[in-house]
Amino acid sequence: MKVAIEPQFCPSREEIQPISLLRPDGTLVDGAVPTMDDGEVLSALRLMMLSRAFDEKGFSLQRQGRLGTFSPVRGQEASVVGSACAIDPSRDWVVPQYRELPALLRQGLPLMDFIRYFMGNPAGARIPDDVRLLPIQIAIAAQLPHAVGLAWGLRLQRSGGVVLVYFGDGASSEGDFHEACNLAGVVKAPVVFFLQNNGWAISTSRSRQTAARTFAERAPGYGFPGIVVDGNDLFAVHAATSAAVERARSGEGPTLIESQTYRLGAHNTADDPSRYVTSEELHRREPLDPIARVQRYLSQRGRWSEDIAEAYQADVRAEIQQALDAASAASPPAPEMLFEDVFAETPARLAAQRDERLHALASAAMEAS
Amino acid sequence: MKVAIEPQFCPSREEIQPISLLRPDGTLVDGAVPTMDDGEVLSALRLMMLSRAFDEKGFSLQRQGRLGTFSPVRGQEASVVGSACAIDPSRDWVVPQYRELPALLRQGLPLMDFIRYFMGNPAGARIPDDVRLLPIQIAIAAQLPHAVGLAWGLRLQRSGGVVLVYFGDGASSEGDFHEACNLAGVVKAPVVFFLQNNGWAISTSRSRQTAARTFAERAPGYGFPGIVVDGNDLFAVHAATSAAVERARSGEGPTLIESQTYRLGAHNTADDPSRYVTSEELHRREPLDPIARVQRYLSQRGRWSEDIAEAYQADVRAEIQQALDAASAASPPAPEMLFEDVFAETPARLAAQRDERLHALASAAMEAS
Amino acid sequence: MATMTMLEAIRETLRAEMLRDDRVMLLGLDIGRMGGVFRATDGLLSEFGPDRVVDMPLAEGAIVGSAIGLAISGLSPVVEIQFLGFAQQALHQIAPHVARMRYRSRGRFALPLTIRAPFGGGVKTPELHADALEGLFTQCPGLKVVMPATAADAKGLLTTAIRDPDPVLFCEPLRGYRLVRGEVPDGEHAVPFGRARIARDGKDITIVAWSAAVHLAEQAAGILARDGIEATVLDLRTLVPLDVETLVSTVERTGRCVVVHEAPLTSGFGAEVVATLASEAFYSLRAPIARVTAPDAPYPLAGVEQWYVPSVEQVVAKAKEAMQAA
Amino acid sequence: MATMTMLEAIRETLRAEMLRDDRVMLLGLDIGRMGGVFRATDGLLSEFGPDRVVDMPLAEGAIVGSAIGLAISGLSPVVEIQFLGFAQQALHQIAPHVARMRYRSRGRFALPLTIRAPFGGGVKTPELHADALEGLFTQCPGLKVVMPATAADAKGLLTTAIRDPDPVLFCEPLRGYRLVRGEVPDGEHAVPFGRARIARDGKDITIVAWSAAVHLAEQAAGILARDGIEATVLDLRTLVPLDVETLVSTVERTGRCVVVHEAPLTSGFGAEVVATLASEAFYSLRAPIARVTAPDAPYPLAGVEQWYVPSVEQVVAKAKEAMQAA
Numbered sequence A, B: 001m002k003v004a005i006e007p008q009f010c011p012s013r014e015e016i017q018p019i020s021l022l023r024p025d026g027t028l029v030d031g032a033v034p035t036m037d038d039g040e041v042l043s044a045l046r047l048m049m050l051s052r053a054f055d056e057k058g059f060s061l062q063r064q065g066r067l068g069t070f071s072p073v074r075g076q077e078a079s080v081v082g083s084a085c086a087i088d089p090s091r092d093w094v095v096p097q098y099r100e101l102p103a104l105l106r107q108g109l110p111l112m113d114f115i116r117y118f119m120g121n122p123a124g125a126r127i128p129d130d131v132r133l134l135p136i137q138i139a140i141a142a143q144l145p146h147a148v149g150l151a152w153g154l155r156l157q158r159s160g161g162v163v164l165v166y167f168g169d170g171a172s173s174e175g176d177f178h179e180a181c182n183l184a185g186v187v188k189a190p191v192v193f194f195l196q197n198n199g200w201a202i203s204t205s206r207s208r209q210t211a212a213r214t215f216a217e218r219a220p221g222y223g224f225p226g227i228v229v230d231g232n233d234l235f236a237v238h239a240a241t242s243a244a245v246e247r248a249r250s251g252e253g254p255t256l257i258e259s260q261t262y263r264l265g266a267h268n269t270a271d272d273p274s275r276y277v278t279s280e281e282l283h284r285r286e287p288l289d290p291i292a293r294v295q296r297y298l299s300q301r302g303r304w305s306e307d308i309a310e311a312y313q314a315d316v317r318a319e320i321q322q323a324l325d326a327a328s329a330a331s332p333p334a335p336e337m338l339f340e341d342v343f344a345e346t347p348a349r350l351a352a353q354r355d356e357r358l359h360a361l362a363s364a365a366m367e368a369s
Numbered sequence C, D: 001m002a003t004m005t006m007l008e009a010i011r012e013t014l015r016a017e018m019l020r021d022d023r024v025m026l027l028g029l030d031i032g033r034m035g036g037v038f039r040a041t042d043g044l045l046s047e048f049g050p051d052r053v054v055d056m057p058l059a060e061g062a063i064v065g066s067a068i069g070l071a072i073s074g075l076s077p078v079v080e081i082q083f084l085g086f087a088q089q090a091l092h093q094i095a096p097h098v099a100r101m102r103y104r105s106r107g108r109f110a111l112p113l114t115i116r117a118p119f120g121g122g123v124k125t126p127e128l129h130a131d132a133l134e135g136l137f138t139q140c141p142g143l144k145v146v147m148p149a150t151a152a153d154a155k156g157l158l159t160t161a162i163r164d165p166d167p168v169l170f171c172e173p174l175r176g177y178r179l180v181r182g183e184v185p186d187g188e189h190a191v192p193f194g195r196a197r198i199a200r201d202g203k204d205i206t207i208v209a210w211s212a213a214v215h216l217a218e219q220a221a222g223i224l225a226r227d228g229i230e231a232t233v234l235d236l237r238t239l240v241p242l243d244v245e246t247l248v249s250t251v252e253r254t255g256r257c258v259v260v261h262e263a264p265l266t267s268g269f270g271a272e273v274v275a276t277l278a279s280e281a282f283y284s285l286r287a288p289i290a291r292v293t294a295p296d297a298p299y300p301l302a303g304v305e306q307w308y309v310p311s312v313e314q315v316v317a318k319a320k321e322a323m324q325a326a
Ligand SMILES: Cc1ncc(C[n+]2csc(CCOP(=O)(O)OP(=O)(O)O)c2C)c(N)n1
Pocket: A099, A138, A139, A140, A141, A167, A168, A169, A170, A171, A172, A198, A200, A201, A202, A263, A267, C029, C058, C082, C086, C089
């Protein structure tokens, strides 16, 4: 028999089945045991609904010019909330991309700060000291090595904390993704790489982003496990993330979670998805809405009804309105903010620039009045 | 039965066996069929011996200050020569890192040019127009996207050419590696990623470079196959590369080859490996010398003897001496070279800088004489 | 002559060059089906097909790095970097490889490669989208840096860039994409590199600018004119190669000069302009040369950018100061 | 005071700071078992163990990027980039993230992080190893850029860098590692940032330099002295923050100035120095300010670098020219 010159590693032929516990109709898969009790599910649902309501409100505020460009979570609520609920905000950190509002809120970020940030007010960029959260990341994938360093540092200092880092299918193509995963494997950083595969990077489809069958299969190439979950299934996401957090906390190192979800709307407030998504595709995806799925589950358990839904809806709207009012009432941004926090101490040259600028603005204001 | 929350992708538990055809003792593995006939083996061997002889000569020249810092191939000759011999220099390209002298020569680079380059003479940096070879790469991993673009371009222009790109275990950690592999998968570039895992990146050991079991298992994460070969086995390397070239040429896209070899010496002429390699480890590796292995194979076939060895040795030494003489006889570098080939046409500002510099040098020379 | 926006001029030029030369191909994020986040490539995918208008995976290093290989294979890639700030993800490909391939190969491998990238502030983009990094790229010997200010120049300079045998970074002012409109010559229109443009002529002072800041300079000149100060507005057009001759002769004539740019003060390209003048027009200078720039702070959030970007008032004030000197 | 090389001073300082503060940790390529390719970290692995002296995988982006996270977790990472040119692989982490984390988080996340990197030419390194890129990094608001020229300053400035609450790029002249020797104060020795050093005092002309070029300037000053020209040599020490006050007052005193640096002319930090002087010392300038720099070409192969790097003769010639003016 001839010695075969066959590759030991080949792209898998079979379809990879994402782990799933909750069916779209709200029933549990046979043998599924949710890792959340009804109380936890209800509070997760509330966060998902808050997120959805904020997306809607935010779009109209953006259209009125009151908010800047932002990216809605729509369609990905189970993915974000299920994962965020698997960590402990009193010791674990979230390192976000930019599409994870409910994870930020769960960590403890006041919604008002988020709003002020998107109003362009630097005051909103200050995350309260006890909230374990890094700033929103705009440069795609750049947060991944930060998360690894943070997790590694927590381990070196024996804090017991774990880092949950979010990023997209698009972000997975950047060099930073690779460098971060490889380093995390080497130093066994307690980090969970949470890849939200939402089908798109702006207009670039998943199939154009990589020829790999799944993103999760990259994990063994860094020496750790990879798992694919149904990202529209709150329970599957929560269970997989909880397991990964557990691994990380017990010193076994990182996990890569591919959460297969779908962006049910525009990339951001400036985007027009009709240029690249067909309405048929959207129709196919709508029934997989993760919020309705959880509501069906709770209904079947007698924990959800139209009345409760309305009460929740009113409640989250009130919370948003309150945050908006607070953001609007807060002091507006001022020009001196430009020069603050460049360094711990403002160097002479920058101070001179500041004084000149502020002086000119003051004179102009005098003249104008 | 409970639904298991188990990762679908885990680092493999078993030891991965590299493909091997030729045993260290020079006998063939059962069922092994070499893809080279004796004539081809002899010319490959000659190239390996030339490389080894150049390493030795080059070290002493470097010590005399006649050559700059360079990286010997020692120990990796089968890996480099076996792969290079699998492509067709009349249509395929080599994109090197810096440790592949015999691959450069096989493509058609005159040894004299290589020497002039390492003497610091810009004239040596000009690769002859009919030699399909990119310049030596100093910035680790930066050549990988170049290779992918080149391969893709060849395909777009239907040239039938394939690109063989070399890089190291160290290079595999750079973001460029990832971005290049992913893009190659997406555009099905006819490229062979030839990773020489020689155990070291300067002093950094393979085990510190990544937690992955093999580098080859990264390939499915880009949608193409990965193969591990015994890099000190000329036949295994040649067979695996030939298969990958075949795949690429027929439009099936890239392959990642991990050639498991060992750097039997210093990283470069400035390095002192005794700081990080034990002599026991070197003793363990020496018997795996790829040149002796091929010689044993040929001896067993009656095609090699001490006399032939001496003749070959004399022959490669003469070739090296000839190239050295030619390089020394060639015109020395001149200051105007500094200003050439910055742009197709020298812009006025640079021309003024050139004129000023050359004028000053001329005056200084006048004064000195 | 047709009147069009800068964005339209760019799109027309890309199309014309692709029709002229089938080696020209476009690479970038979202440039295909979507036609680019700003629509600079709208319609080109359907006209030229997916082999010539390529939606790339999200990796700037590989976009630029593969363009090097494509160029070596015989093609002329035109890369779109979605925002200039993200060219930093590819700097390790641009400075040592794009800019040096000709030099490193002693002329064997020329790279007829163009990198287009929008940049600049004043339009309330998210963080890290507005940085004016042109100065950084002028430090890469072997790379040309081109900064059109008008729709006509967008066409003329982009045409030259695509045909140039060397790599060119072509920076497009975000703020000017739709705001800047103007007459654009029909048909063939190639503006040579290294020739500054006198956008307005005046004997008292020279305002040097490039890209969107040229419009600031022109507005300032208009205001100064009302006070009887006649300003020349010099649009550098290309920073590398730099038109030292026109720069120096113009400032020699006026004796006074203000330089305006969007980047922070320290090591912005304004420093090079002033240093060049301080050496070559030294004896003609009648006043210190002022720089009107952003402060030495990162580009801020949208709510405060109005105070960060250089303003017409600042240019006017500095010009008046210069007029009062000696 | 002990006499030591610059390299020894750096190693001593790293060790002293690690002993002082156990949050200080070192990250880099080959810094552990090998002690660094130049031995700057020799012996530190065995003294402090693998959690504090970390041999990293070959990925500059992740080395710098993870240092950001380590700093946020409460540590003080000192990163070694093997050669400054390879910091370009990490520019997308340095400029938008290292330099801006404090700003972007409005003060919440300070980064007490130091990036050390050897650079500079004249020692026949392989391609891409010698680039003087300090100018590029002075364009990143939020980052301090420190360039010691002497062994004592290597200690004093590195001490300050490691203790600084903000990120610092600390550039070490390759050529000076073993060549530059000098007395180094024992014990505590921290040199404040933003204070230039008058390396030699003279009334006729100021030669401004930093890092290895300071020695070039000193040699030139020695030669000029034989011709009766008394030169001040001003060692900037830190480019950001820049000691504008000393720079301006020194040049005001001498009225003439030459700036020397290893980087190419265009947009090198010399441009910023000249532009600053041309604005702030304008009325004292008695001659154009010359820049002695590398030409606007990439750093070449070793066989021609002798003609590329600035020479003492060039500095002397330019100084004499300046003396003859007006
Ligand atoms: C380095 C970088 N390149 C490009 C962009 C522009 N950009 C913003 S979002 C985006 C797509 C990101 O896709 P993905 O990571 O899948 O996240 P998603 O938006 O789908 O949540 C791009 C290309 C950027 N912000 N940063």
